Amino acid sequence: MNEIMNAQQLTNYKTSLQGQMSQIQRPTANPIDEVGNSFSDYFGKAIEKLDQSMQVMNQDTKNVITGEESDLAQVMIHMTEAQLTLQTATQIRNKCLEAYNEIKSMQF
Numbered sequence: 001m002n003e004i005m006n007a008q009q010l011t012n013y014k015t016s017l018q019g020q021m022s023q024i025q026r027p028t029a030n031p032i033d034e035v036g037n038s039f040s041d042y043f044g045k046a047i048e049k050l051d052q053s054m055q056v057m058n059q060d061t062k063n064v065i066t067g068e069e070s071d072l073a074q075v076m077i078h079m080t081e082a083q084l085t086l087q088t089a090t091q092i093r094n095k096c097l098e099a100y101n102e103i104k105s106m107q108f
Contacts, residue, residue, distance in 0.1 A: 046089065046092075047089070049085065050085050050086065050089050053078075053081055053082040053085045053086075054082050054085075054086070056078050056082070057078050057079050057081075057082035060074070060075040060078050060079070061075070061079075063075075
């Protein structure tokens with residue numbers, strides 16, 4: 001009798017797990033968030049921000065050299081922002097390459 005109860009409990013548990021698994025959304029090939037942006041959208045915006053930050057830093061540096069900019073503190077803030085943005089982009093690139101190499105080395 002216990003064996004029948006255990007079998008019935010296992011069957012019920014299996015059915016409940018299958019119900020829960022059917023409710024889980026599977027990731028798609030091109031993941032899109034709630035707003036409708038994909039990873040490539042975010043990545044493109046980050047690269048644009050990096051480029052803008054580097055341009056601001058370059059312009060501020062030229063302005064300090066030519067004497068057009070007298071607020072050295074603001075120039076240093078822009079330089080630090082550009083440096084941090086570049087370091088972040090480098091780390092993201094390194095992580096992407098690491099993930100790519102790991103996927104490439106997987107055996108199927």
